[in-house]
Each structure stands twice: as C-alpha cells, then as structure tokens.
Amino acid sequence: MTASLPVGVGPDEVWPAPVPSGPLDATVEVPGSKSLTNRFLVLAALSNGPVHIRGGLRSRDSSLMIAALRALGVWVDDAEAEWVVTPGPLAGGTHIDCGLAGTVMRFVPPMVLLAGARGDRRPVTFDGDEGARVRPMGPLLEALRALGATVDDDGRGTLPFTVTPPATTPAEVEVDSSASSQFVTALLLVAPRLTHGLTIRHTGETLPSLPHIDMTCETLRSAGIRVDQPDERTWIVHPGEIQLREVRVEPDLSNAGPFMAAALVAGGTVRIPGWPAHTTQPGAYYPELLTRMGATCALDGDVMTVTGDGTVHGIEADLSPAGEITPTIAALCALADGGSQLTGIGHLRGHETDRLAAIATEVERAGGRCQAGDDSLSFGGLPPAGLTPAVMETYHDHRMATFAAILGLVTPGLHVRHVGTVAKTMPDFPTMWAGMLGQEG
Ligand SMILES: O=C(O)C1=C[C@@H](OP(=O)(O)O)[C@@H](O)[C@H](O)C1
Numbered sequence: 001m002t003a004s005l006p007v008g009v010g011p012d013e014v015w016p017a018p019v020p021s022g023p024l025d026a027t028v029e030v031p032g033s034k035s036l037t038n039r040f041l042v043l044a045a046l047s048n049g050p051v052h053i054r055g056g057l058r059s060r061d062s063s064l065m066i067a068a069l070r071a072l073g074v075w076v077d078d079a080e081a082e083w084v085v086t087p088g089p090l091a092g093g094t095h096i097d098c099g100l101a102g103t104v105m106r107f108v109p110p111m112v113l114l115a116g117a118r119g120d121r122r123p124v125t126f127d128g129d130e131g132a133r134v135r136p137m138g139p140l141l142e143a144l145r146a147l148g149a150t151v152d153d154d155g156r157g158t159l160p161f162t163v164t165p166p167a168t169t170p171a172e173v174e175v176d177s178s179a180s181s182q183f184v185t186a187l188l189l190v191a192p193r194l195t196h197g198l199t200i201r202h203t204g205e206t207l208p209s210l211p212h213i214d215m216t217c218e219t220l221r222s223a224g225i226r227v228d229q230p231d232e233r234t235w236i237v238h239p240g241e242i243q244l245r246e247v248r249v250e251p252d253l254s255n256a257g258p259f260m261a262a263a264l265v266a267g268g269t270v271r272i273p274g275w276p277a278h279t280t281q282p283g284a285y286y287p288e289l290l291t292r293m294g295a296t297c298a299l300d301g302d303v304m305t306v307t308g309d310g311t312v313h314g315i316e317a318d319l320s321p322a323g324e325i326t327p328t329i330a331a332l333c334a335l336a337d338g339g340s341q342l343t344g345i346g347h348l349r350g351h352e353t354d355r356l357a358a359i360a361t362e363v364e365r366a367g368g369r370c371q372a373g374d375d376s377l378s379f380g381g382l383p384p385a386g387l388t389p390a391v392m393e394t395y396h397d398h399r400m401a402t403f404a405a406i407l408g409l410v411t412p413g414l415h416v417r418h419v420g421t422v423a424k425t426m427p428d429f430p431t432m433w434a435g436m437l438g439q440e441g
C-alpha cells in the first residue's frame with residue numbers, strides 16, 4: 001500500500017520534516033485504532049452473525065487482516081465507510097501474508113484451530129516481510145502445538161510456518177507471553193469458540209502491554225463472553241457465541257501521540273477530538289506523561305487539548321504497560337532540558353525493528369544523547385547547541401518515522417528516509433503533520 005504523501009514525495013524518498021513557523025493552533029482528527037480494528041475484525045469473523053464496523057482504520061495492518069480473513073473464508077465488505085463482516089465456516093488450504101503486522105502474525109494462527117471443525121484438515125501457511133521473520137512467535141507456536149495443532153516452523157520459532165488444524169483441543173494451555181502480550185490476546189480471541197472454552201496461564205517472569213490484554217477481555221465481554229481472571233497470570237474464557245452486531249472503533253490514541261507531543265516541542269495548542277471517556281488503549285497514558293514533561297492537558301467533552309510552550313522536561317517512566325508509545329516519549333526525551341530514563345521496554349527489541357537500538361542510533365545520528373540498555377533507554381537531554389540536521393533512518397518502522405518528525409520540528413534540515421512506512425497504521429501522516437503546522441501537505 002502507498003502512503004498518502006505530499007505531491008512529489010515517493011514513499012522511498014527522503015522527506016524534509018517540516019518546521020513550524022510559530023506556535024501551533026491545530027485540531028487533528030486521528031484515524032481508528034489499529035488494535036481495536038484488528039480485534040473487531042477477528043471477533044466479527046468468529047461471531048454468530050454479520051457485524052457492522054464503523055471508524056475502522058484503513059492502513060496496511062488492517063488491509064492485511066482483512067485479506068487474511070477473506071483467505072480463511074470470511075466475507076468482508078469494506079467498500080463503504082461502514083464495513084460489514086459476515087462470518088462463515090473457516091477453511092484451511094490457504095496462505096496468509098502477515099506483512100510486518102504483529103496483530104496478523106499472532107491473532108490469525110490460532111484461528112486455524114477452528115478451521116478443522118468440519119473434518120477439513122488442510123494446512124495454512126504464514127509468512128511476512130523480511131523484518132517479520134525475526135519477530136518472536138515461538139511461545140505462541142508452542143501453545144498451538146499443545147492445543148493439538150501441527151505446526152511446522154523448521155524449529156525457528158518465527159515466520160514462515162505452517163499450521164494444520166487439530167481434530168479436538170484441550171481446555172487449558174500455558175504460554176510464556178513475556179516477549180509479547182499478543183500471544184495471550186491471540187489465544188483469548190479464539191477461546192470462546194473452542195469446545196470447552198480455554199484457560200490460559202502465562203508462565204513468564206514479566207508481562208508487557210497489560211492494557212492490550214485488558215482491551216481483548218473487554219472486547220470479548222462486550223460480545224457477551226464470560227472471561228474470569230482469578231489471578232494476574234490466568235484467564236478463564238467460557239465457551240459461548242460471540243455477539244457483536246455493531247461496533248465503533250475509537251481513534252488511535254498511540255497515533256495521536258506525535259501530534260500531542262508537537263504541542264510541547266513547538267509550543268501552542270493541539271486538540272484531538274473523539275478522545276474516549278473510558279479506554280484500554282495505552283495512549284491513555286499520554287496526558288499524565290506529557291503533563292509531567294511540561295504540557296497542560298485537558299479533556300473537555302471528547303476533545304483532548306494539549307498546550308505547551310516549547311519547554312520539555314526529562315522524565316523517569318516505566319513504560320512496560322505502554323511500550324507502543326515509547327518512540328514518541330523517546331523523541332521528547334531527546335529534546336528535554338534534562339536527562340530521562342525509560343524502563344520496562346526490553347521487549348521492544350522484538351517490535352517492527354529493535355526499537356531500543358534504533359532510537360539510540362537515530363538520536364545520536366542527530367547529535368543527541370541516548371544509550372540503550374537491556375530493558376531501558378537513558379537520555380542525556382538536548383545538547384546546548386540543539387540537534388544537527390541528518391537523514392534519519394526508519395527501519396520499516398512507522399513509529400520511527402513519526403519519532404523523526406518530532407525531532408524535525410526544532411531541527412531545520414532534518415530529513416526522514418522512507419516516510420511511507422507510516423502506511424502500517426497512519427498512511428496520511430505526512431499530510432496530517434503538514435496540516436497541523438498550517439502548511440501545504
Ligand atoms: O495487541 C495489540 O494490539 C498490541 C499489543 C502490543 O504488543 P506487545 O505486547 O508485543 O508490545 C503493542 O505494542 C502492539 O502495538 C499492539
């Protein structure tokens with residue numbers, strides 16, 4: 001998919017990050033949440049009747065999910081603004097392209113457990129981008145084996161692999177989800193459709209992105225499914241029919257982050273309409289974190305207003321519940337008036353790229369100060385002379401592109417290579433960013 005780019009800028013070219021001409025005064029409509037869109041698509045495919053999805057995200061990750069569901073036999077009509085998903089019996093004997101989408105490579109393989117229900121035991125093959133072939137999959141593949149599926153990954157624990165449906169599945173499974181919360185979510189999503197439901201036990205030491213697991217449980221409950229959590233590492237999903245009918249996707253609060261951060265860096269005000277009163281998205285952490293970094297954040301009705309004066313304070317924060325927002329907070333730390341320490345983020349080495357290495361390398365490339373630890377990032381704050389212009393690398397990572405754009409706000413001459421990588425979750429980013437600055441997109 002090609003990102004919507006300013007005229008004359010191809011997705012593989014370097015993009016001159018725009019510099020504001022004065023304080024910001026912008027309202028930015030952020031597209032739908034990737035995490036909610038792809039959960040609703042999967043649950044709609046497993047539900048007991050047609051489901052209407054409003055506000056679904058149009059991006060590479062959601063297009064890949066829609067293509068995956070169609071390949072398994074689900075009818076998805078996304079021609080209009082309101083999508084209609086009509087479930088049918090799932091069938092194997094197909095290939096799934098996961099791209100670089102964690103939600104596709106983790107959420108779809110367990111669906112194959114259901115594809116053998118009518119005695120059709122044809123395998124499903126999975127592959128993705130080169131960068132996807134190093135993302136952690138092993139513990140989820142082990143869990144699928146324990147649930148009776150035949151999984152052939154040549155012992156790698158990564159893409160590519162083949163999953164063949166089992167005849168029956170047991171009622172309990174263990175999984176080490178310390179490398180990604182998406183392993184638990186993936187099992188939770190199919191659990192109500194298994195004959196006995198499923199009890200899932202996390203066996204690892206740590207568990208990142210807990211709000212994303214809460215998001216899954218909340219979505220299941222809203223579809224009439226009973227999910228019990230007797231302790232913090234066990235989920236009991238009772239068998240039942242998934243009833244969704246009509247859902248609306250919240251704006252993607254993680255993708256709102258770079259625009260909110262811009263108000264701090266450039267000074268002025270940025271408003272995000274559609275901010276949910278209650279949410280399980282990790283972007284809900286932004287108001288508190290940005291306030292600690294010097295912003296004023298206020299929710300008036302459903303509009304989140306962020307105001308800054310160009311001063312950014314350093315911060316110490318454990319981002320394990322919200323690893324996804326790390327690149328945006330990291331950009332602010334690189335521009336802060338003091339040091340910062342971000343912890344609980346070792347699993348980001350298995351995201352779209354090794355984000356700890358990428359962030360440290362790119363901050364240093366622009367003349368800033370950042371060091372990556374096993375589980376942390378340490379920042380020395382903005383050097384007295386500011387950052388220096390550079391061509392920033394993006395590593396096929398949408399959040400490294402938006403990270404670089406934030407640094408570019410105060411670094412004339414900074415460029416971003418392959419800005420089109422934002423197509424993963426926010427294809428219109430370059431136009432939206434220029435619009436926020438009152439410039440032509
Ligand atoms: O379930 C989800 O939708 C997600 C869970 C998180 O994954 P990790 O737990 O692997 O960080 C998050 O970072 C990712 O962007 C989306």
Ligand SMILES: C=C(OP(=O)(O)O)C(=O)O
Nearest residue numbers: 100101102103324351352
């Ligand atoms: C980690 C991310 O994505 P994915 O769903 O591919 O894991 C992300 O969007 O920051």
